[in-house]
Amino acid sequence: MIIKKVNLDIVIGVTSAIPQTELPEVAFAGKSNVGKSSLINALMNRKSYARTSSQPGKTQTINYYNINDAMFLVDLPGYGYANANQQVKAKWGKMVEKYLKVSKQLHQVFLLIDIRHDPSANDKMMYDWIVANGYHPVIIATKLDKLKRSQIPKHVKAVRTGLGLEKDDILIPVSSQTKQGIPELWETIEQYL
Numbered sequence: 702m703i704i705k706k707v708n709l710d711i712v713i714g715v716t717s718a719i720p721q722t723e724l725p726e727v728a729f730a731g732k733s734n735v736g737k738s739s740l741i742n743a744l745m746n747r748k749s750y751a752r753t754s755s756q757p758g759k760t761q762t763i764n765y766y767n768i769n770d771a772m773f774l775v776d777l778p779g780y781g782y783a784n785a786n787q788q789v790k791a792k793w794g795k796m797v798e799k800y801l802k803v804s805k806q807l808h809q810v811f812l813l814i815d816i817r818h819d820p821s822a823n824d825k826m827m828y829d830w831i832v833a834n835g836y837h838p839v840i841i842a843t844k845l846d847k848l849k850r851s852q853i854p855k856h857v858k859a860v861r862t863g864l865g866l867e868k869d870d871i872l873i874p875v876s877s878q879t880k881q882g883i884p885e886l887w888e889t890i891e892q893y894l
């Protein structure tokens with residue numbers, strides 16, 4: 702995808718209704734701090750258009766980034782950060798659930814997993830949740846730059862096994878820092894539009 706224009710068109714908080722947009726959407730889900738907003742910046746070829754933070758819980762709204770007036774990259778709030786109280790967690794869950802259920806233009810869901818760590822119980826729940834809503838998620842293993850090249854196959858295998866992926870399920874390792882895997886990810890996204 703050649704990026705000509707990007708714009709944060711829509712920001713949805715917990716009390717707002719999920720909009721029905723006129724463009725295809727792909728969404729990025731995953732634990733807080735896994736690198737969703739950083740990945741969206743890398744895909745948009747922007748340094749810090751999507752706000753990122755080393756503190757988990759940065760993105761607490763659903764953010765729709767309009768790409769070339771052709772599609773939306775949708776940044777979902779992250780789950781599972783320890784500081785969130787039960788009420789916040791419940792609201793988050795409802796918002797993401799509603800988004801998955803009602804978005805008619807949602808073409809694919811990408812689930813991000815930190816390549817360094819085995820998927821958590823929350824990651825597995827999110828995976829099952831996405832599947833229960835009728836999607837077959839593509840897995841993105843993030844922060845590839847944090848591993849030595851020789852460690853990568855072992856970690857990819859651990860992520861695949863942890864989520865119970867089948868042989869044909871797609872997993873794309875990426876680094877938003879070095880941009881490794883970003884062209885491959887764009888190719889995959891474009892297949893779903």
Ligand SMILES: Nc1nc2c(ncn2[C@@H]2O[C@H](COP(=O)(O)OP(=O)(O)OP(=O)(O)O)[C@@H](O)[C@H]2O)c(=O)[nH]1
Binds near residue numbers: 737
């Ligand atoms: N080394 C490295 N660090 C990364 C990468 N991607 C993200 N990070 C760092 O990880 C931290 C979290 O990144 P975010 O993009 O804000 O994570 P998020 O998933 O949007 O987090 P929430 O908004 O809290 O759900 C930041 O300090 C980023 O700089 C990567 O590919 N490599």
Ligand SMILES: [Mg+2]
Binds near residue numbers: 738
């Ligand atoms: Mg974020």
